[in-house]
Structure formats: C-alpha cells, structure tokens
Amino acid sequence: MDLREFLNMGGYAGYVWSAYGLTALVLVWNWWAARRCEVEEQQSARRRSSAD
C-alpha cells in the first residue's frame, strides 16, 4: 500500500491521527502516573525504614 495514501486516511487524516495520537498520549500518561504512584510510595517506605 502507498504510504502517502495510508497517511492521508481517505481525507480524514486530521481526525484519525489526532484520535490515535490522543489515545497514545493518555495511555502513556496512565503508564507514567501509575508507575510514579508506586515508585514514590516505595521510596518513602524505604526512607522511613532507614530513619528508624
């Protein structure tokens, strides 16, 4: 398949790619936020136990 034709999405490029881009953004944000939530608590638990 022609790459330019694929990227053009039958004239709906702006809509299709912004929807997929936004999805990627939200999934990556979730990944980052969930990981941070876990890692921060692990670090603070470690700090507390070394302070004891």
Place this chain on the structure above:
Amino acid sequence: MWLWIHKFGSPPHAYRLLGQLAPWFGWAALVLILAATYWGLVEAPRDYQQGDAFRILYVHAPSAWMSMFVYVVMAVAAGIGMIWRIKLAHAAAAACAPIGASFTFLALATGSIWGKPMWGTWWVWDARLTSELILLFLYLGYMALRSSFDDPQRADRASAVLAIVGVINVPIIHYSVEWWTTLHQPASVTKLDKPSIALEMLYPLFLMIIGFQVYFGWAISRRLRGEILRRERNAKWLQEAR
C-alpha cells in the same frame, strides 16, 4: 474459598502477587494494543459510508467500554469494602478512579473528534454524550471527595457511598441510545442478536478491547501497590521486608 479470600485480602500477599503479575500484564497489553492498532488502521477494510474516519472506532469504543467497566469494578470494590470491611477492596476502588477518569476523558475526546466529520458538530447535549460526561464528573467527584479527608477510613466510607450510588449512571449510558433520540448510533456489538458489523471490522475491535482490559490490569496493579504501601506505612510486614 474463605481461606483463599483471606489470603488474597492480606496486604503483604496482595502486594507481592500484584508485583509478580504486573510485568506480564504490561507486556501483553503492549503487544495486544500494537497488533490491534495495526489491524485496525491497515488491515481492516474501509467503511462504505464513513470511509477511513470509521477507524476512530478502534480507540473510541474500547475507551468508552473501559470507562464503564472500570466504574463497575470501582463500585463493586467499594461495596465489598463497605459490607465486609476489607481495606484492600477500598484501596482497589481508590486505585480505579484515576484510570477510569482517563478512559472516560478519552472516550469523550475521541468521540468528539469522530463527531465533527460525521455529524458536523463536536458536541451535542444528547443523552449518550451527557451521561458519559456525568460519568467523568462522578470519577472526578470521587477523587475530590477522597482527597478532602485526612483520615483514610472516613475517605473510604464516604467515597464508597458516592461510587455505589453513581453506578446507576452506567445502565443509563448503555441504554441512552435506545431510550432517547440521539445522534449517536445504537449498539452494534453488545446486543442479543448477531452484531451488525462485518466480522473483519469486528476482530480488531475485540483485540483492542482485550488489550485495554489487560492494560487496565497492569495500571491497577501498579496503583494498588502504591495504595497498599501508603496505607500500611506502619505495618510490621513492611518493616520486616526491608
């Protein structure tokens, strides 16, 4: 059975188990979502009415499905926490909220992007769109309510009531397209007779939904581990584990 529930309900056991499961969920979700994206964008045939714009379906419908699924999980977890006073269930409910809110936002945003070329408008105040917006406010309200308490037990109880009462909105969202006139199309997959969508268009959709479910499994594992650590900060097992 009760022994199993008791074992899983114990924070140290859950913490370890979730830690073991999370990487599997993470990699499986990545593979499933990438495969479904390729299938949906490249392999699936173009729609005869909507052209390539219909491909937004593969991100819109799974996120809309997840927005409701996560809410039901959150409400059930909150209910279990209320009835059997299991702290881990309250922690799970709290971990669901930000993930569910992000899926709801995504469903609204991708729906809006899809609505513009197909309906000629970004937004209409009809039953489906409005009830989905209310779902977003329920998630945000739940999180705001939780953060307004210093005492986690009071936050658990108050927010559980909101989560359980709000679950009434989920069937309203689902049936809104049948009960009221709307621009939104009726269900093509989740109905009793056979789906009104070509199978070669349907398979990538199923794959993406499974991918999103597994991704949720990963996200909830990570967030729940964080919640457990925060709630168990003075517990003996945590000090011994170090």
